[in-house]
Amino acid sequence: xxxxxxxxxxxxxxxxxLFICALILELGYCQKDAQEHRTTPGRKPKxxxxxxxxxxxxxxxxxxxxKPKVKATPAAKGQTLLTQVLNKGKFKKxxxxxxxxxxxxxxxxxxxxxVQWGVPSYLEEDDDGRLRIVQHERYGVLTLVNSTGADTGxxxxxxMYCEDTDCRKEYDKAVKVFVFxxxxxxxxxxSSDYYEVIQLRTNWPTLLPCQVTSPEAKVTLHREFPPAEVxxxxxxxxxxxxxxxxxxxPRPHHAGALYCVASLGNLRQSSTKYMLIYVNYPMxxxxxxxxxxxxxxxxxxxLHVSCTVMGEQDxxxxxxWEYPGQQIGRPPYTQESVRPDGGGGAxxxxxxxxxxxEEVREVDQGTYTCTAQNLQGAKSASTTVKVVAKxxxxxx
Ligand SMILES: *[C@@H]1O[C@H](CO)[C@@H](O)[C@H](O)[C@H]1NC(C)=O
Numbered sequence: 001x002x003x004x005x006x007x008x009x010x011x012x013x014x015x016x017x018l019f020i021c022a023l024i025l026e027l028g029y030c031q032k033d034a035q036e037h038r039t040t041p042g043r044k045p046k047x048x049x050x051x052x053x054x055x056x057x058x059x060x061x062x063x064x065x066x067k068p069k070v071k072a073t074p075a076a077k078g079q080t081l082l083t084q085v086l087n088k089g090k091f092k093k094x095x096x097x098x099x100x101x102x103x104x105x106x107x108x109x110x111x112x113x114x115v116q117w118g119v120p121s122y123l124e125e126d127d128d129g130r131l132r133i134v135q136h137e138r139y140g141v142l143t144l145v146n147s148t149g150a151d152t153g154x155x156x157x158x159x160m161y162c163e164d165t166d167c168r169k170e171y172d173k174a175v176k177v178f179v180f181x182x183x184x185x186x187x188x189x190x191s192s193d194y195y196e197v198i199q200l201r202t203n204w205p206t207l208l209p210c211q212v213t214s215p216e217a218k219v220t221l222h223r224e225f226p227p228a229e230v231x232x233x234x235x236x237x238x239x240x241x242x243x244x245x246x247x248x249x250p251r252p253h254h255a256g257a258l259y260c261v262a263s264l265g266n267l268r269q270s271s272t273k274y275m276l277i278y279v280n281y282p283m284x285x286x287x288x289x290x291x292x293x294x295x296x297x298x299x300x301x302x303l304h305v306s307c308t309v310m311g312e313q314d315x316x317x318x319x320x321w322e323y324p325g326q327q328i329g330r331p332p333y334t335q336e337s338v339r340p341d342g343g344g345g346a347x348x349x350x351x352x353x354x355x356x357x358e359e360v361r362e363v364d365q366g367t368y369t370c371t372a373q374n375l376q377g378a379k380s381a382s383t384t385v386k387v388v389a390k391x392x393x394x395x396x
Contacts, residue, residue, distance in 0.1 A: 081111045082157050082175040085141070094177045097215060097242070102151075102183035106144040110157035115140035116169055118176075120153030149183030149213035150190050154242075178242045182214035187262035187269045189213055195257075195273035200250035201281035201375075208245040210260035210271035215241050217262040224257035224273070252278045282315040285377030286351075290370050296386040297364075303357040303385060307370030310341065310350055318373045319353035324366035330357070362387055 083091040084098065085107040100106045110117075114135045119142075123131055132143045144151060156176040158169040189211040200206050212219055219239060221230040232239055238246050247254050255278040260271040286309040293304040309317050321332050333356045341348045351372075357364055365387040371380040 081159065081173075082177060083109050085109050097178045097180065099180045099182055099215060100147060102147055102149050102181040102186075102213065104147055104181075106142070106147055106151075106155075106179060106181075108142045108155060108157070108177070109139050110142075110159075110175065111139050112157070112159035113138055114160050114162075114167070116158045116160060117142050118154070118156035118158065118174075120151065120155075123151060123153075147181045149181050149186040149188075151181050152179065152189050152211060152213045154178050180213055180215050182216070184267075187212055187214065187217050187264055187267060188260070188271045191272045193272055195275055197275045197277060200247065200254055200276050200278045202251075202279070203249050203283075204281060206247045206250050206254075206276070207243060208247070208258060208260065208274050208276075210244045210262075210274075212241060212262050214264055217241075217264040219245075219260055219262045221245050222259055222261055222270075224259065230258065250276075250278065254278065279375070280312070280314045282312055282374045282376045285379050286311055286317050286372040286374050287379055288319075288370050288372040288381040290368065290381040290383045292368065292383050292385050295384070296388050297360045298388055298390050299361065300359050300390060303360050303364065305355045305357070305368045305370070305383065305385070306352060307355075307372065307381065308350060308352045309372045310348060311374070313340065313347035313349045315349075315374055317351040319351075320371045320373070321353070321355050322367075322369040322371075323355060323357070323364075324368075325357060325361075325364050328363050330364075333358070360387055 082094050084094055086092055091109065094108075098106075117133055117140065119131065123144075130145050130147075132145075134141045134143075140157065142155065142157075154176050155178075156174050158171065158174045160167040161170050198206060198208065208221070210219065219241070221232055221237065221239075222228065223230055230237065232245065236248060238248065240246070245260065255276050257273055257275055259273045262269055262271070289308045291306050291308075293302075293306075297303045305323070307319055307321075311317060319334070319336065321334065323330070323332075326332075335354045335356065336352065337354075338349055338351050341350050353370065353372075355368065355370075365385060367382050367384050369380050369382040371378050
């Protein structure tokens with residue numbers, strides 16, 4: 001009878017938790033889900049970036065006879081190892097950024113014996129023969145031909161430190177240059193996704209990576225509904241031509257569908273859509289406090305062990321229990337509750353899980369541990385309970 005009752009309670013709890021989670025999921029606010037999946041439910045996993053030249057080849061081969069238009073920002077300090085190779089043995093010192101007209105050839109030379117190269121990740125994944133890396137005696141050369149706007153990104157040279165045949169990258173000596181490949185037809189680096197889901201965590205900077213292929217493009221940020229341009233003041237939201245837009249301290253009102261618009265000359269294009277989902281992100285892992293109704297319980301009596309977390313409002317805390325009765329298959333019969341805590345300035349709440357042990361037996365003696373978890377992490381608290389013989393009624 002007791003077991004049936006306990007299982008009933010357990011399943012009701014599990015079902016109601018599942019139901020609530022499904023309901024929350026519908027609203028797009030289920031924290032766990034948001035943490036584990038970057039894409040919306042039911043959507044196929046994010047495909048890899050477009051194949052090299054995927055977009056370009058569809059439109060037929062590009063003219064490669066045209067001389068690449070080359071332009072660089074002033075040289076940064078220490079960028080002496082990496083140079084750009086121009087026509088016939090001419091070299092050019094590099095700054096932080098460089099532009100090579102899409103369709104043209106990028107040729108970089110880096111001093112070192114040997115060196116290793118870092119390229120935008122999709123070039124690494126889908127090398128279709130356009131990228132060539134050659135190591136000469138005193139320097140390495142990277143050549144990228146038939147470039148497209150999609151090649152836009154960071155190119156890094158790592159000098160290697162070798163002892164006999166054992167080599168490792170010298171990260172502190174790495175030199176990098178951000179290369180734009182301005183494409184007259186594509187202002188944004190192409191993406192194979194129609195939209196991208198991005199999590200906005202409380203007070204964590206969030207990047208909307210709408211990467212342009214030309215440093216000259218003027219980029220603005222827009223909200224889909226209600227349609228409006230989003231103010232970019234450089235403090236709350238800022239723009240970097242090498243990264244995109246950053247929302248520095250996300251708040252719930254930043255959520256929604258956003259996209260970037262780039263314009264250059266007569267061309268005006270929209271980026272991939274970004275679905276921003278706000279997640280109430282806690283500042284710290286929870287700090288549970290555990291307390292048993294009594295540290296010594298008589299056989300046959302009931303025992304309650306409570307686990308309490310004081311935390312920020314609207315931050316979900318998950319509780320799990322370890323207790324001696326688990327060994328004999330006692331189901332976890334728990335009651336969970338959340339109530340606001342009005343005291344103090346910041347809105348806080350108290351989350352609590354109470355483990356109920358009915359009709360205590362000897363096996364229930366031992367350590368009770370509660371683990372409380374939120375999106376920042378988990379912490380445990382323990383207490384021990386002694387089981388004693390029933391108190392004999394005192395003779396009057
Ligand atoms: C570059 O483009 C030209 C002209 O379309 C083509 O003939 C050549 O094979 C391409 N080279 C590479 C390495 O893809």
